[in-house]
Amino acid sequence: MSKPNPTVAELDGAIERARAFLLSSQAPDGHWVGELEADTTITSEYLLLCHLLDRVDREREAKAIRYLRARQTPDGGWGLYEGSPLDLSATIKTYFALKLAGVPSTDPAMAAARELIRGAGGPVEANVFTKITLALFGEYPWKGVPAMPVEVMLFPQWFYFNIYEVSYWSRTVIVPLLILMDRKPVKRLPAELRLDELWPVPRERAKISFQKTRQPISWKNFFIAVDNMLKFYERLGARPLRDRAVETARQWLEERLAAPGGLGGIYPAMANAVLALRCLGYPEPHPLIQGQLKEIEALAVEEADTLHYQPCVSPVWDTALASNALVESGLAPDHPSLQRAAQWMMDRQILVPGDWSIKRPNAPPGGWPFQYGNDFYPDVDDSSMVMMALSKIEAADPARKQAAVDRGLKWVLAMQGKDGGWGSFDADNRRLVLNNIPFADHGALLDPSTEDLTGRALELLGTRGYRADFAPARRGIEFLKGTQREDGCWYGRWGVNYVYGTWSVLRGLRAIGEDLSEPYVQNGVRWLESVQNPDGGWGETLESYQDPGLAGVGVSIPSQTAWALLALFASGRVSGPAVARGIRYLLDTHLADGSWEDPFWNGTGFPRVFYLKYHFYAKYFPLWALGVYRRTQA
Structure with missing residues (x-):
C-alpha cells in the first residue's frame, strides 16, 4: 500500500x-x-608518527587502539569504508600500530589480520605510501620504493613533469617526501616489534621490483624503466644539484608552513613536513614543527573511551x-x-x-x-x-x-x-x-x-x-x-x-x-x-x-x-x-x-x-x- x-x-x-x-x-x-570521518589509516598513521618522533602518550594511544579494534571487520581486516572488502594497506598499518602499542601477536585480532595480510601478498602488495611508512622503520627496503630524486624541485615549469603539474594534495605530500626519500632515515625496531611475520616468504627473497604490464609498450612500462634509471642516478656519488634541490625544498616548505592551518590543511602533508624538518636538523621545539603538531592534534576526535583522527x-x-x-x-x-x-x-x-x-x-x-x-x-x-x-x-x-x-x-x-x-x-x-x-x-x-x-x-x-x-x-x-x-x-x-x-x-x-x-x-x-x-x-x-x-x-x-x-x-x-x-x-x-x-x-x-x-x-x-x-x- x-x-x-x-x-x-x-x-x-x-x-x-x-x-x-x-x-x-x-x-x-x-x-x-x-x-x-575517514577510514582507520589516518589514526594508524598518527600512532606510527608518534613512535617515529618518540612522542607516544600511552593513555591516548590506548584510546586510539580501542577505536581501531572496534573497526576491525568480521573477517579480521580493515577496509576503506563501512562494509568494504579488505584493504591491504589499511590492514598493514593498523596491525603495525597495534603491535607497536603492545598488542601481542597472539591476540585473536592480530592473528586474523596477519593471515589476511599474508594471504594478500604481504607488504610487497601494499601501496607506495604504506611502503614508505614501513621503510621509515626499516620494515621495507628503500630500494623497493619508487625513486623520486629531490632534484625534482629544480625542474622548470615548462618541463613536462614538475611539482606544479600534479595536484595540490600530491604536491604538499611529495615535497616533504622528497627530503625524506633523499635522506632515507630509518628508526630501527627491536626484534620483537618487527614485522617478519607479515611476509609470506622471507623478506630477503621477496620480489620488490615493480611488475610490468604484459603489453611490451605501455606508459606503465615506460615509467618503470624511468624509475630504474632514477634509482641508478640516486646511487651515483656525484650529484652536483642535490644540495641546491634540498635547499629549494626546504624554502618551499618554510614559506607554506608559515601560513596558518598546517601544510595544505591535510594530515599526510603535515605529518610528512614534520618528519622532513626533523631530517633537516630542525629541533622538535622549533615553531614550524610545533605549528604542524598543533594542527595535527586539532584533527583529533576524542570521546570517553576512544580517539581517532580526521584527515x-x-x-x-x-x-x-x-x-x-x-x-x-x-x-x-x-x-x-x-x-x-x-x-x-x-x-x-x-x-x-x-x-x-x-x-x-x-x-x-x-x-x-x-x-x-x-x-x-x-x-x-x-x-x-x-x-x-x-x-x-x-x-x-x-x-x-x-x-x-x-x-x-x-x-x-x-x-x-x-x-x-x-x-x-x-x-x-x-x-x-x-x-x-x-x-x-x-x-x-x-x-x-x-x-x-x-x-x-x-x-x-x-x-x-x-x-x-x-x-x-x-x-x-x-x-x-x-x-x-x-x-x-x-x-x-x-x-x-x-x-x-x-x-x-x-x-x-x-x-x-x-x-x-x-x-x-x-x-x-x-x-x-x-x-x-x-x-x-x-x-x-x-x-x-x-x-x-x-x-x-x-x-x-x-x-x-x-x-x-x-x-x-x-x-x-x-x-x-x-x-x-x-x-x-x-x-x-x-x-x-x-x-x-x-x-x-x-x-x-x-x-x-x-x-x-x-x-x-x-x-x-x-x-x-x-x-x-x-x-x-x-
Whole structure:
C-alpha cells in the first residue's frame, strides 16, 4: 500500500525541526563544522608518527587502539569504508600500530589480520605510501620504493613533469617526501616489534621490483624503466644539484608552513613536513614543527573511551552548505544566524596568491579554502558555494559582501580550464599520463576538470546573473555534454558518485539558463528517476567507482536522496510519483532531534582508495530539499 503524499503541515513541521537543529549546531562566531570521518589509516598513521618522533602518550594511544579494534571487520581486516572488502594497506598499518602499542601477536585480532595480510601478498602488495611508512622503520627496503630524486624541485615549469603539474594534495605530500626519500632515515625496531611475520616468504627473497604490464609498450612500462634509471642516478656519488634541490625544498616548505592551518590543511602533508624538518636538523621545539603538531592534534576526535583522527576539517564547506540550506528552507535572509555566517565566511576569503597562480599568474586572488585556513590552496568548490550563499544572504555590510563576491567571481572565472571545465585547486592540471608513474599507484596524482566542479561553477555564474550565452558558460556546458555517460548521468569526483555528479550538473544547467528540454538534460533526469529505490530514496555504493555498472545502485540514505530531489527540482520535476516518494522517504527517516543520519559514507577523497563521511551532510541537504519542495507547494 502506497503512503499518502506529504501534507503542507508535515513539511512545515519537518522543516522547522530541521532548521532548529541546524541553528542550534552553529558556533557562536557563525560557522558550522561537522566531523569529517575517514577510514582507520589516518589514526594508524598518527600512532606510527608518534613512535617515529618518540612522542607516544600511552593513555591516548590506548584510546586510539580501542577505536581501531572496534573497526576491525568480521573477517579480521580493515577496509576503506563501512562494509568494504579488505584493504591491504589499511590492514598493514593498523596491525603495525597495534603491535607497536603492545598488542601481542597472539591476540585473536592480530592473528586474523596477519593471515589476511599474508594471504594478500604481504607488504610487497601494499601501496607506495604504506611502503614508505614501513621503510621509515626499516620494515621495507628503500630500494623497493619508487625513486623520486629531490632534484625534482629544480625542474622548470615548462618541463613536462614538475611539482606544479600534479595536484595540490600530491604536491604538499611529495615535497616533504622528497627530503625524506633523499635522506632515507630509518628508526630501527627491536626484534620483537618487527614485522617478519607479515611476509609470506622471507623478506630477503621477496620480489620488490615493480611488475610490468604484459603489453611490451605501455606508459606503465615506460615509467618503470624511468624509475630504474632514477634509482641508478640516486646511487651515483656525484650529484652536483642535490644540495641546491634540498635547499629549494626546504624554502618551499618554510614559506607554506608559515601560513596558518598546517601544510595544505591535510594530515599526510603535515605529518610528512614534520618528519622532513626533523631530517633537516630542525629541533622538535622549533615553531614550524610545533605549528604542524598543533594542527595535527586539532584533527583529533576524542570521546570517553576512544580517539581517532580526521584527515582534515571542513568548516568553510559546512558553513556554506548550511547557509544555503537555511535560506532555501525559508529562513529570513537577514536572520542574525545567517548574517553571522556571512561575516565568518567573508573573513575566510583568501586575498594572497597561492600555488594556483603558477598557472594563472594574472588572476587576482579571491577564493575560499575548505578548512579554517589554507592560504596557498583555495578551491573552486568552496568558493562557488560560499558565493552562492552570500548572494542569498542580506549581510550586515552589503558593500563588503559585494566586493568579496566580485573578487571571488573573477578568481573562479580565471580558474576555468582550456577544456572548458573546472578542477578543484588548479587549472589545467590534466597530464593524465603521469598517473602511470610507480609513485602514483593511487591513481589520484592530478586535479583535472570534473563534472561536479563544472556544474558548481555554472550554478555560481547563474546565481550571479550570467546566462548560457556567456562564453565561459557555453564552454562549460560543452564540457558537460562531452563527459555525460550514455545512460545520462555524470560522474561525481568529490561526492558519491553519479547521483552527486548529476545533482551538481543539473543544478548548474538550471541556474545558467540552459534549455532543460534538451535531450541530454532529459536523459539525466530519466536516469535519476530510473535508479530510485522502492523505499522512495536514492543511494549509491562506493563500489560504483570501481564498477560504473553500479552507478546509482545502493541502499537509500538521506543525503543522496536529497541530491536526487534537488536535481529533479532543478530540471523542473517538482511533482509526480518519484518526487512524492522521495519526499516521503525524507519525512519517514527524520529523527526526533530534527536531524537525519547517513548510515553509509557519502564523500570521496580519492576514488577507489580514500573515502569520507561528512557527518553534517545528512543535517543540511535534506533540509535544503524539503525547503525547495515546500516553496513549490505554496
